Amino acid sequence: MKLIVLLISILIANVAIAQKHVPLPHGMVFGEKPDTITLMQASKLETFMGKKTRITTAITGKVIKVIKEKGGWFELDAGKNRVIGAHFTNAGINLxxxxAGRTVIISGIAAKQFIADDLQHMAGDTVSGKKQHKVNTNSGRKISFEVKGLMIDQ
Structure with missing residues (x-):
């Protein structure tokens, strides 16, 4: 009897440990399934946007790291030392x-980040007659992406 209990305990422990290291399967979806009709490489997103500040699209790229699991905050490699900061519109998604290191397809809204002159956007107003400037390119993060759906590609 003790032998049976011991074997069952070892079996349960092995199953519990093995579940933590299960690799994420190809095609696994978080949120909505991405629409791949307008799919492009993440490195071509900024060029494709041109002068537009916001577009709805689907992109593919490699995840650099998951910043916050809860809420689905992560960074996507955009090539040439550029990073796209991405997060889910649905805060209930957990990544x-x-x-990290996997190639994914994401769909949603890409937006260029802007700052107001003299940080007056913090006060709720801007200097009249002055235009907004783009975020400094040295920060490495010029485009943010509001993700509606993510699918693991590779």
Whole structure:
């Protein structure tokens, strides 16, 4: 009897440990399934946007790291030392840390980030007669992406 209990305990422990290291399967979807009709490489997104400040599209790229699992905050490689900061519009999405290094397809809204002159946007007003400037390119993050759906590609 003790032998049976011992074997069952070992079996349960092995199953519990093995579940933590299960790789994420190809085609796994978080949120809505991305529409791949307008799919493009993440490195071509900024060029494709041109002078537009916001577009709805689907892109593919490699996840650099998952910043916050809860809420689905992560960074996507945009090539040439550029990063696209992405997060889910649905805060109920939880992304696993194992997503880092995987190629994904995401769909949603890409937006260029802007700052107001003299940080007056913090006060709720801007200097009249002056235009907004783009975020400094040295920060490495010029485009943010509001993700509606993510699918693991590779």
């Amino acid at each position: 696993p840390k194992q997503l």
